[in-house]
Amino acid sequence: MAHRHTHGPHSIDRLAYQSGMRGWNPAFKTVLAVGTLVFCLAADRPAVSAAVILALAALQKGKGKLTLRDYFGLLLVSLAFLLLGGAAVACDISTVPAGDWQVRLPWFYVCASADSVRFAASLVLKALGAVSAMYLLALTTTACELVDVLRRAHLPPLLCELMYLIYRFVFVLLDMYGRMRQAAGARLGWRDFRTSCRAFGGTAGNLFVLALRRSRVYSDAMAARGYDGDLRFLEEEKPVRAAQIVGMLLFWAALIVLAVL
């Protein structure tokens, strides 16, 4: 569950490529995800947050062909942050007992009231709703398509180009690092804490050297293919269907009704 992200960026990236909703228009998915995100944050109502979580989970399961185990496992990647942050919002520190519940510690009281706990719970629910909205984008759209959406939204070409390259290089470096990690392991590099620190420093330093060497190779290769500061890729045509737009508007209308009620 929480260890899902130890697989690194591979898991979300793979799920995005496998998703059943990959054929949807990326700009449409961006509008849907960001719109829902904004609704969820602006409405700030537990009912809206819960509706967003459930509806998007159903969408990811039904249309995205994602197993619910994978989906909820990913939703809880930030569990530690959520619990700690929630605790800090729910509790209050004071020198005198206050609120409905208190715990006495040597110099001060940690107190919580029913209101603050309720507020923290709705905050946690809202954050989970917002994360599901973000996943609607992250788990169904490949990073290249996202950069393409940003390019059409007039993000400076230099930044788009950097994003394409960084996305590619991340996987190149992770691949290299994986091999170095295995090689260090074969030499008992992760035997104990002290050795691991030394091995980690060595592999990370080596990664830097290899990364720079690779960057020169890449720029030569790109220059040889006529690169003049503009990276363009062949895009698949993915038209938006009327039913999708109607579905989106109905979903948003339902959220507005829930928020007003």
Added chain:
Amino acid sequence: MTKKQQKLVRLTACAALLCGVVPAAGAMHIMEGFLPPAMCILWGVIALPFLLAGYFSLKKAVARDRRAVTLIAMAGAFIFVISSLKIPSVTGSCSHMTGTGLGAILFGPSAVSILGVIVLLFQAILLAHGGLTTLGANTFSMAVAGPFAAFGIYRLCLRCKVNKKVSVFLVAALGDLVTYCVTSIQLAVAYPSETGGVSGSVLEFLGVFAPTQLPLAVLEGVLTVMIMMALEAYAQPELRAVGFEEAGA
């Protein structure tokens, strides 16, 4: 930077000032949806001047040498990978470095600020660390405040002729701590406590995250020293290529 670009940076800096200056002083990503919309916009505006300054310096570097693009992109990917690697830890839990200190001394704080946004965006969509609406706040804490503070500490250590290993340790550990403190402040400003106000809330957030963040900062310091030792031993030409000597001089 041209005159027009400088003007733009200055203008956005004024806008940031108007939005309320916060102490220019993150290791944790604030997750998606945790900040109210007003705070998301506020932190985005505050981070903007740094990003523009970084973007213009990047543009200049690329205009000077077209081949710099792959080098800069590789630097960005390196920061991403370093911050996503599982590091050795005593408890066996899963922890990550922030890489802010290392990035700042290797590539300079302004380059890290603009690379930082891209890295944070990819961390949000590839790793689910951080988020889209909290991108501004995370950028300010992890790509602006952390690296600029780290770089300041580095320069200070160089001027005071502190031992190299000690200064790298301080840079990485304090860079990490600054990030953590700024994140706590950001959370506290958004959610002030009922009795103690913002300052009380800052203490609460610092308190709950301290048990994980303090050991991590020390560990990050130690690991960064290891990395720098490896680099100084084997990678002198590469360090010069990214402008490390210039920054250190």
